[in-house]
Amino acid sequence: MPQPYVLLSAAVSLDGFLDDTGPERLLLSGPADFDRVDEVRAASDAILIGAGTLRTDNPRLLVNSPERRAARVAAGLPEYPLKVTVSASGELDPAARFWHTGGEKVVYTTDKGAERLHGLGLPTGPQGVAVVSVGPELEWTAVLDHLGDVRGIRHLMVEGGGRVHTQLLQQGLADEVQLAVAPLFVGEADAPRLFGTGAYPGGPKSRLRLLETRPVGDVVLIRYAPTVPGTGPAVSPADRHWLDLACTLAAACPPSRTAFSVGAVVVAADGTELARGHSREGDDPVVHAEEAALAKLDPTDPRLASATVYSSLEPCAHRASRPAPCARLVLDAGVRRVVTAWREPDTFVEDAAAGNAVLSAEGAEVVVVPEYEERAKAPNRHLLG
Secondary structure, three states: OOOOEEEEEEEEOOOOEOOOOOOOOOOOOOHHHHHHHHHHHHOOOEEEEEHHHHHHHOOOOOOOOHHHHHHHHHOOOOOOOEEEEEOOOOOOOOOOHHHHOOOOEEEEEOHHHHHHHHOOOOOOOOOOEEEEEOOOOOOHHHHHHHHHHOOOOOEEEEOOOHHHHHHHHHOOOOOEEEEEEOOOOOOOOOOOEOOOOOOOOOOOOOOOEEEEEEEEOOEEEEEEEOOOOOOOOOOOHHHHHHHHHHHHHHHOOOOOOOOOOOEEEEEOOOOOEEEEEEOOOOOOOOOOHHHHHHOOOOOOOHHHHHOEEEEOOOOOOOOOOOOOOHHHHHHHOOOOEEEEOOOOOOOOOOOOOOHHHHHHHOOOEEEEOHHHHHHHHHHHHHHOO
């Protein structure tokens, strides 16, 4: 199973702080935004906080609305989302409200942390706490893999703290950032900030994609999504976004009985969309998606060497309509990373599924994301028998 969709949720002051330095928690949101957060919780499969947030805030992490809890039960879901925390050391307070409210809980930790946690006397049973060690070190990819593969979590809401948010963003593991910006200033140098220093994917010139802005009471909700492609074989959240766009372009193709409908997008390493195309685009009845997209670019553009091509269908290795198949066009453009959803079937050409092999043989990284295969097939159902 794929890793969950990871949504980072936080409220911040206008100057970017999560809290002040006082003994009481600074309430940045108002009633309307608290209700919005409750709605997001109810729509999530799991809610995660870091050990620091568990210690300082002592939260319950509940869905407060009885109506929303009832709707979850009516839909065949647990009354509460799974509650998740992470702690490398396992040094957590067994009396914290997190353990004793709501439904199931899980804590991800290290081998040494698990030994400590098993000795705390945490609640057991159907509504109890599962302790999961991911090895000698606490790694986010292992946590997300376990949540997806073992727990079946598809949508994970992360409510902090700043260190957790920073790590997930810097490691390219966050699909979305939701910020509630409060109309006040903290202005204290020692107060906790939302995001820490360090390298983020794409560097300082990389811009996130704006999904939404709207007022919620006296705060403003801002939703962003990362755009920077992954590197190597790892699939980043932005990879899924761009491949989803390629599948959307495939659905826009003029229908054909003799060729597949395919969409393609070329994206620079900093997340800038360079070009897009789809099969039979414009007045060319035989143009392929990758060909249409690459034709819009200057072949000497230096960004191509580190770009990623997203194609809903494996770039072709054999072609009757033009001398150069798409796999060759991609290689000749200098691109060395291709992300695709669907291997080409032998509908029109024998041994059609060879494009990925051609790309790999010349040093290109080919990433197949099978969770998008059905979307890629959808506009081609009439060709698949």
